[in-house]
């Protein structure tokens with residue numbers, strides 16, 4: 189939210205947001221849908237630290253990625269250790285998988301996470317410095333059915349979150365051999381003088397570190413250069429092809445529509461074979477809401493045994509920007525309107541009794557008059573207003589006004605006589 193509020197001179201950092209109650213309520217509702225859908229697909233929640241040793245991302249995300257080269261919040265802590273606010277979730281999940289010896293307990297793990305990620309990017313629409321992701325990881329199985337399971341989960345998730353017509357794009361970038369062959373051909377192509385001259389500074393660097401990532405560049409001229417580059421599909425091995433065919437057949441069986449884009453490479457070094465991305469309508473340039481793929485190399489890179497895995501991560505902000513999920517404002521059950529000092533004092537006990545019954549109940553703390561209190565009750569969309577004043581206390585009868593039914597009657601002042609229905613039904 190931006191606004192012309194009072195300026196205390198202190199402002200939040202660029203690319204970070206405050207969520208006020210109405211908005212956070214929408215977030216909580218969306219998170220509940222994410223958790224319910226994850227549970228339906230058999231994924232258990234893992235909560236990892238937000239801060240990790242820098243080396244985890246250098247190794248796990250890869251030093252050749254933009255994330256590690258220029259987007260991490262890295263600093264030296266008081267013990268002289270280099271620590272980093274996590275820019276993505278997968279390396280932590282795999283670190284925990286290894287640290288907790290999960291692979292020795294079961295050959296296959298389904299884990300999901302939700303939480304904030306940090307990247308020092310240029311803030312713009314759909315691109316923040318603290319943003320939020322949920323992600324799922326299926327660690328262990330090499331079968332293409334596992335890729336299909338993850339894509340099906342992403343598809344169900346976006347439907348449950350009411351994201352309008354997400355488009356699924358898939359590709360295969362092959363396994364080690366295909367990637368190595370493709371890298372070599374790509375490097376030759378990109379470093380030829382005519383091509384090299386047209387690349388941006390980042391991509392020139394990428395020709396040395398990770399030429400595949402030039403496909404990912406957002407620069408138009410780089411996209412023109414890459415349009416005529418050797419494509420990965422020429423280099424896929426028979427095994428890669430079988431895997432990709434099986435993923436496609438699995439999606440077809442589930443009637444999940446997709447497009448193949450041989451330029452979809454995903455930005456991270458540890459991906460192998462399947463890559464996929466869901467794009468949503470109505471987001472402009474930042475239209476990727478969920479991206480993932482197979483990362484058979486990562487567990488080994490982080491010191492574990494060779495272990496295949498597939499996963500995705502989805503961006504909460506971008507999803508909520510297009511989601512049609514309704515926001516239903518809270519309704520208060522009972523507002524207690526106190527008139528006079530005795531009533532003002534008694535109100536906290538009345539509230540306690542109402543809350544004990546399971547009702548939501550609130551009051552005014554400012555000793556305001558009847559009119560202001562009724563206005564507050566309206567703002568809270570109170571179903572009932574319980575009016576207590578000196579007269580009511582003396583008579584031991586309170587006035588109960590049902591705002592939702594336009595009725596008013598007296599009730600006993602003794603809370604043990606009250607039922608939920610008289611306030612809310």
Ligand code: ATP
Pocket residue numbers: 276307309314315316317319320321454455474476477478479480501502503504505506
């Ligand atoms: P992009 O190409 O948009 O930079 P990415 O490849 O860096 O995306 P991933 O690391 O795959 O993104 O993250 C998965 C999802 O997280 C993205 O599809 C997007 O929805 C979301 N996301 C990534 N970076 C940001 C950011 N800075 N702000 C908001 N959402 C983000």
Ligand code: MG
Pocket residue numbers: none
């Ligand atoms: Mg990015």
